[in-house]
Amino acid sequence: MIKTFMITGDCHAGFSRFKSYDEDFQQGEDCAVIILGDSGLNYTLDEGDSHLKNMLHKKYKFTIYCVRGNHEARPQDVPGMELIYDKDVDGDVYYQPQWPRIRYFKDWGIYNINGHSVAVIGGAYSVDKFYRLKNHLRWFANEQLSTKEKRACIEELKGKQFDFVFTHTCPYPWQPTDLFLSSVNQEEVDKSMEVFLEELARAIDWKVFLFGHFHDDRLVRPYVEMYFKDTENLEDIWNRWEKYRNTSYLDWWLTKDLNFYQKDEILKDKL
DSSP: OOEEEEOOOOTTOOOGGGGHHHHHTTTTEEEEEEEEESOOOOSOOHHHHHHHHHHHHHHHSSEEEEOOOOOOOGGGGGOOOEEEETTTEEEEEOOOOTTTTTEESSEEEEEEEEEEEEEEEOOOOTTTHHHHHHHHOOOTTTTTHHHHHHHHHHHHHTEEEEEEEESSOGGGGGGGGGSSSSTTTGGOOOOHHHHHHHHHHHHHHEEEEEEEESSSEEEEEEEEEEOOOOEEHHHHHHHHHHHHHHHHOOOTTTBTTTTTTOOOOOTHHHH
């Protein structure tokens, strides 16, 4: 049974960060790592993916859970994937039998992780879409949830209470504009996933929101965190925000977004 869940951000097939967390990651079968999208494990859809999965499965004994990002295929589109019930997260996940400790959350779903109710929503838009298409690089046409899927997701989750929300991208108002690529015309970027996640964040009752995608580590708003290379125990994250809820105290060394203290309509009932 998994007792410790760690959170980290986009890996893009680079897992060197795991070497720096020997105490946490070498606990073996009672430890798991949750990657908030773009793990890089279902990107090439050939022997390259298989080699990477073989390496991870042989080197580490912990379980890896993946939220789906934009630079990877939907698990159900990957040959050999099976949908199974996973008692450690109390919900259905995808996996390939030859790599049983590498698992993938559904594109949206409700899970129970370490006693916490968790909503998971995958997908995002690739801002480098046209570059990828021009240079014959892999791009997944169904990287975002469809309009029908977004409606179904909101219908399933609305009104429910969650301790955590795990996503790849974030609600529209929380986008870190200082991290936007100067080479990308933002008027050409599809923001529909971010708009959808803003609607979802207003439709459900949640306590802590975690996402990746933007390649930085910071506190974006109270109760909202962005992950990239940092790796942290889920319970430490939970305790940080419970303490903040009661005392308004945050450790001085935590990096905060420039807009951390600005008025936020999504958070108005939490502050």
